[in-house]
Amino acid sequence: MPKFDFCENLIGIPDEWKQTGGKNVKIALLDTGANLNHPALQHLNVSGRKFDVTLADFDVNTSIGDDPVPDTAPGSDLHGTQLLSILAANPPDDDGVKGIAPEAEYYII
Numbered sequence: 001m002p003k004f005d006f007c008e009n010l011i012g013i014p015d016e017w018k019q020t021g022g023k024n025v026k027i028a029l030l031d032t033g034a035n036l037n038h039p040a041l042q043h044l045n046v047s048g049r050k051f052d053v054t055l056a057d058f059d060v061n062t063s064i065g066d067d068p069v070p071d072t073a074p075g076s077d078l079h080g081t082q083l084l085s086i087l088a089a090n091p092p093d094d095d096g097v098k099g100i101a102p103e104a105e106y107y108i109i
Contacts, residue, residue, distance in 0.1 A: 005098040006086055013100065022101025027087065030109045031080030033070040038081065040089040040096050044106050045069075051109045069108050080108075 007018050036045040052058065052067035090102035 003096060006089075006100045007098070010100070017100065020101075020103065022088075022104030025101060025104040026107065027101070027104050028107040028109055029080060029084060029087070031083060033078075034080035034084050034108055035078065036069055036108075038085075039093075040091040040099075041081070041084055042092075043090055043102070044084065044088055044108065046106075049105070049107045051107070053109060065107070084108075 007013055007021070034041065034044075036042060048065040050067050050069045051063055051065050052069065053060075055067065058067075084106070085097060085099060087099045088102050088104065088106055089097045089099040091098060
């Protein structure tokens with residue numbers, strides 16, 4: 001059992017959310033970057049779901065969603081990583097924080 005489970009500890013989380021873990025839900029995170037090397041977020045490093053719209057040659061019509069995701073933009077304080085931890089963290093060894101919807105399909109933009 002994780003040291004902290006957002007789904008179990010936040011007041012008002014519907015029982016259905018606790019049961020599904022976000023399965024069959026699609027979530028797009030538009031932020032400054034994310035550290036997908038973190039052990040609890042490695043399951044999000046999926047081909048076809050990472051878009052870096054700041055790239056000079058980015059084209060929404062031709063992007064295949066396989067862009068490298070930066071850890072962070074300068075001065076952003078890892079905000080994207082923090083947000084993903086609340087939403088999607090899924091620690092491999094149950095020794096950390098578990099997010100609200102770790103089973104959802106995430107798109108990192």
